[in-house]
Amino acid sequence: MDTFQQALAEQVAEQHRHHGKALFFWVWGALLVMTAIEVYLTYQSMPPVKMLAILLGLSFIKAALIIGYFMHLKYEVSRMKWLTMCSVVACLILMTIFFFPDARRIIELGVK
Amino acid sequence: MADSALQNVPSVYEPSLFGTYSKKIGMWLFLLSDTLTFGALLYAYSYGRISTPDWPTPFHSASIINATVMTAFLLTSSLTMVLAVRASVHRDAKAQMIWLLATMLCGTGFIVLHGREWSNLIAEGLSLPMFPKVPGHEAAAEFVNVSKTVPQFAATFFGLTGMHMLHVTLGVIYLGVVALRRKFIPILLVLWLVAWLGTPAYSPFHYGAHVLLIAAIVCGIILWLKPKVYDSSDVEVAGLYWHFVDLVWMFIFPLVYLMSAKIL
Numbered sequence: 001m002d003t004f005q006q007a008l009a010e011q012v013a014e015q016h017r018h019h020g021k022a023l024f025f026w027v028w029g030a031l032l033v034m035t036a037i038e039v040y041l042t043y044q045s046m047p048p049v050k051m052l053a054i055l056l057g058l059s060f061i062k063a064a065l066i067i068g069y070f071m072h073l074k075y076e077v078s079r080m081k082w083l084t085m086c087s088v089v090a091c092l093i094l095m096t097i098f099f100f101p102d103a104r105r106i107i108e109l110g111v112k
Numbered sequence: 113m114a115d116s117a118l119q120n121v122p123s124v125y126e127p128s129l130f131g132t133y134s135k136k137i138g139m140w141l142f143l144l145s146d147t148l149t150f151g152a153l154l155y156a157y158s159y160g161r162i163s164t165p166d167w168p169t170p171f172h173s174a175s176i177i178n179a180t181v182m183t184a185f186l187l188t189s190s191l192t193m194v195l196a197v198r199a200s201v202h203r204d205a206k207a208q209m210i211w212l213l214a215t216m217l218c219g220t221g222f223i224v225l226h227g228r229e230w231s232n233l234i235a236e237g238l239s240l241p242m243f244p245k246v247p248g249h250e251a252a253a254e255f256v257n258v259s260k261t262v263p264q265f266a267a268t269f270f271g272l273t274g275m276h277m278l279h280v281t282l283g284v285i286y287l288g289v290v291a292l293r294r295k296f297i298p299i300l301l302v303l304w305l306v307a308w309l310g311t312p313a314y315s316p317f318h319y320g321a322h323v324l325l326i327a328a329i330v331c332g333i334i335l336w337l338k339p340k341v342y343d344s345s346d347v348e349v350a351g352l353y354w355h356f357v358d359l360v361w362m363f364i365f366p367l368v369y370l371m372s373a374k375i376l
Contacts, residue, residue, distance in 0.1 A: 008133040009345035013201040021195065028191040035183050035365075039176065042370045055366035062362045070194050070355045072348075077131035080140075088144050092151050099155050103162050 015075055027069045034058050139349045143356045146279075150360050153272045154367060160264035161371075168258045168265050169372045170238065175229065179369040182225045183361065186280075189218030190358045193287075197351045200344035208347065212291035215354065219284040226277050227317055230270075234316070240266050244314040269368060276364055278323065279357045285327045290342045290350045294335050300328040 038058055041051060068074040073081055130137055161167050171179070196211035235246050237255035259266050288296040307321035 005133045005135075008128055008131075009343070012132055012136070012348070013344045019198065021198065024191060024194045024198075028187060031187050031190075032184065035180065035187065038366055038370055039180050042176065042373045048371070052371060055370060059362050059366055063359050066190065066355055066359045066362065070190050070358075071352055080130040080132065080137075083130075084140055084144060088147050091148050095148075095151055095155050099159060103159070 023069065027065050031062055031065060034062055133345055135345060135349050136352070139352045143352065146356065150272075150275070150363075153268075153275060154363060157268040157272055157368065160268050164262055164264055166262055167372070168255075168262060169374045170233070170255070170258070171369055171373045176369060176373050178225055178229050179365060182222050183365050185218045185222040185225070186358045186361050189215045189222070190355050192218060193351045193354045197344070197348050200347040203344075209291055212287055212347070216284050216287050216291070219280055219287070219354075223277060223280055223284070226273065226280075230273075231315060231317075238266055238269075240270055243316055246314050272364060272368060276357065276360055279360070281323060282327065283354050283357050285324075285331065286350055286353060289331050289335070290346055293342070294339070297328055297332050297335070300324055300331065304328060 038055055041054060044051075046054075073084070128134075192211045192214040196208050196215060199205075199207035199211055233255075234243060237259065239245075239259055285296075285300065288300065292299070301324075304321055304324035307317060307324060311318045311321065
């Protein structure tokens with residue numbers, strides 16, 4: 001690694017040094033609690049679409065916690081945050097655009 | 113201190129657009145592309161599911177408990193990984209090693225539980241045409257026709273979870289190389305022999321174990337060509353990969369397991 005890269009790595013390491021352990025334990029606890037809620041909801045009689053919406057909602061919250069705190073994206077510069085997240089969300093939206101019309105057609109008209 | 117170090121660098125270098133080192137940006141770009149791979153697989157699974165009226169719900173309480181424990185293993189491994197990164201930036205080599213090994217242990221626990229679940233499902237009759245037949249096992253009633261009438265289930269289930277299991281396996285190897293460097297190669301070879309000789313010939317893990325041999329050869333070549341002591345930036349980049357496999361599981365677990373639970 002050249003001098004400039006080493007200096008950047010040292011700068012990033014310096015940012016990491018200010019984070020306490022407690023925060024990571026809180027995030028881990030929150031993730032476990034949300035997992036327990038998901039499993040609990042599985043055994044409740046609930047319409048599948050409603051259950052899917054709740055499970056996906058919880059999954060997105062868990063993903064945000066992992067990306068933000070464990071992957072440290074919350075502490076990166078704005079350009080990094082916006083460019084990475086906007087590009088991946090845009091690509092997933094493109095997939096969804098192709099997925100949902102067919103999904104809706106199948107649900108409304110059936111598969112035959 | 114770091115800022116002054118940056119100021120002393122000759123001005124031939126352009127400032128970093130993302131305010132971080134290139135290895136980390138490279139890993140983020142790889143993870144973004146991998147997100148699309150898993151996104152496509154999850155969409156394929158969902159599409160197969162809504163277009164198939166008789167989608168099976170084969171996961172009994174035992175399977176759900178197993179998958180929940182697997183999830184707990186992965187979440188705990190993310191915590192130990194972040195503690196390893198923290199130890200590395202504090203230059204605490206001993207703590208870094210302990211947390212990295214703990215992460216690998218949790219990852220291995222996940223793989224073992226997942227492998228056991230796969231083996232049970234295959235023994236009960238849920239299979240792919242490429243899997244050899246399990247001798248001396250009667251297929252369970254609920255799986256007798258699933259592989260024939262709803263082949264999408266086995267294809268998407270094994271495809272999606274297999275891809276994830278491969279990522280976790282490679283993650284454990286990656287962490288092993290960062291933590292133990294050359295010492296990890298003989299361990300990897302022993303693991304390959306145990307996995308290869310310890311699984312029956314009809315198990316997909318019998319030939320899947322060769323991933324470990326290929327990984328040992330590739331890691332051996334890399335460590336021979338470029339031997340180095342991995343620093344905190346390497347641990348952080350490895351951590352990004354590890355958290356990503358955890359992140360993907362946060363979607364596979366509810367979509368594949370919880371939405372296909374058999375509620376009695």
